[in-house]
Amino acid sequence: MNARRSEGDNNYVRLFDFIDKQASNQGNYDEDAVKEYFKGEKFIKQLHVLKSYLYGTILRSLRLYNSEKSKVNELHGLLRDVDILFHKSLYGQCKKLLNKAKKIALTHEKYTQLLEIIDMEKAIARAEAYTKRTEEDLDNIYYEVNDAVEKIRNINDFWRLSTKSFFLRKKYGNIRDSEELNKFNELMKNPLLKSEDKATTYFSKNFYYNIKGLFYLTKGDYENLLRYSNKLVEFLEANPGMMRSNNYLAALNNLLIVQMETKKYIDAMVSIKKIRAIEPESKTMRAQMFIISYDNEMNLYLLTGEFQKGVKLAKEIEKGLKEFSGRIDQESEILFYYNIAYIYFGAGDYEKSLEWINKILNKKEFRLREDIQIYSRLLNLFVHYEIGNYDLLEYEIKSARRFFDSHNYLNEFEKIILSFLNKLIFATDEEVKIDLYNDLKYKLSKRSKEVRENRIMEYFDIDSWLDSKIEKKSFSSIIGNKAINK
Known part of the structure; x- marks a missing residue:
């Protein structure tokens, strides 16, 4: 912010610097803290006037900055x-x-x-x-107008198809029956969607790839979704002069999600590196880049059993959480906590895992999603078992049962797990433990078609943990072998 250094302007600059520092540390504006900091200063009595002037000055600066870019x-x-x-x-x-x-x-x-x-x-x-x-010059002007109008029409037509595909996706989500599929198929029969050559501009082609991707996502066709997600990223990279950083980030994020879903982990790491190489347009975008790249890299190590790599990454994430404090939404922050807890669990550092689980369980002001509530409490129980806190675990099982019951989360899956752990803490004979592990494996296999429970197992691979106990191998080696053989 540019300012002349008169006494009045100095006050504006001091106020701006304090509010900026406050936002960086706390993530929000605290007027009482401002008044306390500048207590005794004459100008603070006219704080509302200063704020209004400062707001206008910032907007003018932003207008000037954006006008240079646009x-x-x-x-x-x-x-x-x-x-x-x-x-x-x-x-x-x-x-x-x-x-x-x-x-x-x-x-x-x-x-x-x-x-x-x-x-x-x-x-x-x-x-x-x-x-x-010349007459030829005037004819060229006529043709230039026609060409520009056609280009505008082409962009508008693809924009319309894009909005229609978006609302079909919003209405139906993943397609469940032939009637819903027919509605999307009718849209895809539009002559403009027969070939990417029909899209004659940069923006039209952008819409084209997004429409195709959305169709295959809705259809559950991940092979073609991956193909068009790649096409969009390649198209943007081939047109750097037109590409906006935030659009490129969004395209890479979508590609990364599909790569993770289709187990293309080597390609996913390439996308992660590309995301980190983007020149951010703002601090908010830098925070988004941090969330997307580090969340996906951590998930990659969890899925492949590379827990030691994940431990190194966890230390980088800790620094990022401090750096971007106030710019990371609560849900992303809590998911980082959970994944770090899980990575330490997989690495065998149960005390460190417990430290991060407690960060979640002690965040009373957070309104957590149902699934995160379940993952965290289940992982907490298994961590206590691994540490050998059997007396405390008995209490934690009862506490978890009360929590699940009071929040209507106590379904058959949770009951099976809690019952298993209750028996396990009293089992002293190794053969009895093996029987309990095998019994739980059998019960979970019978429920393998339950979507909700499969989702929980994605966040905490209980089946692999049981295999590690039965086969007397490390948790990481079991997960790693499964990832290779999938």
Whole structure:
């Protein structure tokens, strides 16, 4: 923020610096803290006036910053200059600026502004009584207008198809029957969606790849979804002059989700590195890049049993959580806590795992999703078992049962797990323990078609934990072997 260093301006700068530091540390504005910090200062009595002025100054600075970045604003500026020169009859200078503007408009597909530029060319031709234009020149102007209008129509048509596909996805989610599939198939029969060549502009092609991706996502066809997610990323990378960083981040995020879903872990790491190499447009975008890349890399190590790599990553995540405090949503923060707890569990550092679980269980102000509530409490019980806290575990089992029951989470799956642990803490003979492990494996296999329970098992692989006990192998080696053989 630029400011002259008069006494009054110094007050604005001091206020801005304090609020900025407050936002970085706390994530929100605390007016009482502002008044306390500047207590005794004359200007604080007019805090509402200072805030209003500061707000306006920041907006003006942002307008200036964004106007320098926006090609549309640059074109509007050139057209204003042309208008001034035109009214002074300086047509030669007008033409130079219009040529510059036309190159920008064509390069960046600003076809609406291109029509304004061509209108100015027509006006100059009329003002010069068509003496400096050939008939061929005027024909070219006609064709340029037609071409720009066609490009605008093409973008608009693909935008319409994009919104229709979005609302079909929103209405039906994943397709469950042939009637729902038919509605999406009808949309996909549109001639414009037969080939990407029908999309004649950068923006149209962007819409095309997104529509295709959304269709295959809704259909559950991950092979084709992966293909079109890759196509979109490759298309954006081939057009760096047009690409916005936030659009590229969104495309890489979608590709990364599909790569993780289809077990393309090597490709997923490539996407993660690409995300971290993006030049962020804002602090908020930097925080998004942190969440997307580190969450997915941590999940990758959890799914492949590479827990020691995950432990190293956990230390980087800790630093990031502090750096981006106030810019990370609560749900993402809690998921980081859980994944770090799980990574330490897999690495055999149960005390450290418990430390991170307690961060979740002690966050009373957080309104957690049902699934996170369940994962955290189940993992907590298994950590206590591994530590050997059998007396405390008996209490924790009762506490978990009360919690599940009071929140209507006590389903058959939870009952089976709690019953198993209750028996396990009193089993001293190894053969009895093996029988209990095998019994639980059998019961879980009978419930393998339950979607809700499979989701829980994705976040805590109880089946692999049981195998590690039965086969007397490490938890990480069991998960690693399963990942290789899938």
